Amino acid sequence: MPSPMVSIINVSKRFGALQALDEVSLEIPRGAVQCIIGPSGSGKSTLLRCINQLEPTDSGAIFLEDELLGFERKGDKLLELSEGQIAGQRMKTGTVFQRFNLFQHMTARENIVEGPLRVLNRPRGEVMDEAVALLERVGLADKSGAYPAELSGGQQQRVAIARALAMRPKLLLFDEPTSALDPELVGEVLAVMHDLASTGMTMIVVTHELAFARDAASNVVFMDRGRIVEQGLPTTILTEPTEQRTRDFIGAER
């Protein structure tokens, strides 16, 4: 039995008085599409930010395959890793942000090749060819020379997905990837995500798109107030949830 792609074990995170994550545990198998739904402030995004270590956890542990993230065990203590070591671990997960966060001073192609060239130090010619292929894959072959400001939100988000893929990550994190988009642009981004899911990429998707969760997720988690309220198959969670809070949330989202 291979180890799961991600194991989250009793993770807690507090911001001042706010308990953002409260003893959260979750296992995500290889190739799974894990959707996380829940009201705003429920800790969904914080969980993603802990997985890619933009926020350090207060307690608990997160493993990517067999590697403990952010810390190293010394006897009965967990010591924080150096910034360089954490950067090295982050290369293995790709993140797609709500606000795209494309590098504004770089063209679409420059955004994609930046990581492979500067972080992975791969040869330029090879990386450039790969960037062309990635842009084609997200349907933007003709936009390689465009700056982010010249692209629509949906196009920017697709470039951001290509940028994350260029690092050849084991895991992709999506933090509300369609929440900042005009309604008519949501479809093009979801289509790329559907395509990715079908290729067997392991994905964790924080989303308000219940339709996407129903169609693409292998498992859905409902979070509220920093806890996992319930989880299961999308059909179960989205159509006949057992918990009242889940039912209220799904009723309101419809």
Add this chain to the structure above:
Amino acid sequence: MRSAEPGRNAGSRGEIMEQNNLSRTGLAPTRGERKAIANLEIVPRRHLGRWVTAAVIAVLLALVIKAFAEGDIAWGVVAEFFAAPAILFGLVNTVVMTICAMSLGIALGVVFAVMYMSPNPVIRVVAWGYIWLFRGTPLILQLLLWFNLALVFPTLGIPGLIEVRTVEFMTPFVATLLGLGLNQGAYTAEVMRSGILSVDSGQTEAAKSIGMTRLLTLRRIVLPQAMRVIIPPVGNEVISMVKLTSIASVIQYAEILRNAQTIYYANARVIELLIVAAGWYLIVVTLLQIGQYQLERSFAKGQTHRGNHKPGRAVENA
């Protein structure tokens, strides 16, 4: 004036507006009248006051020029010394010092700006202290301090390893470079800090997410975008620096003003040589302004929408 009746005027904003002044009789103009008005020629307003002001200024300016033309200035001497070897040598020294001091200032500015934003309080206090000290004292005083450093430390270096006599090391060039560079660094640090803060934190997070270290993120992602905010004030400071180098004349650094003074001590043509120096400063500053404009344009890339952007064109792909 008849008041607008809401029921009658519904859907016709024009009818409400025109009641202000268009109707002579108090009734709204008819459709025909409106058409006629729309065909009339438009006469732009003549700004008589502005023309009078401009004329007065032109006359005053002519008087000033006349005064200088008739005044006791030997323009022949200005022409004779404009490209004199001593003046050109001073010009080179001014330009060299501007480049060196500004480079030192920018390098120190980046370092101290980053230190100022460090999570470590000791590093923050050091950066704060540097900015406080060098912004809080006059530049001319700092130059004199550096130049006279030998009075405090007769020798400089690591004892037993490298040692130099301070008087020999602290030439007018070195003293000026340290004085201007360290002073500039304190000002530039503040400019750099505001530039770095102007870059959205999402950019740093995206850079981290592809595995970039802090230093690489700063160099590749944050600073290039901060440049848009940094270039205009730094450009102004380069221009100030050209002129600030003239202060170094008090510690015998042979820049333009110093050399112009040396000449007029000999020939007593004070105003003529000051005009020569002023002319060169203006030439250098003008060239720098052109350079600044070009640089601002090149760092603005990716910040503006260009012609062929069609939002939402790719929807069909979904």
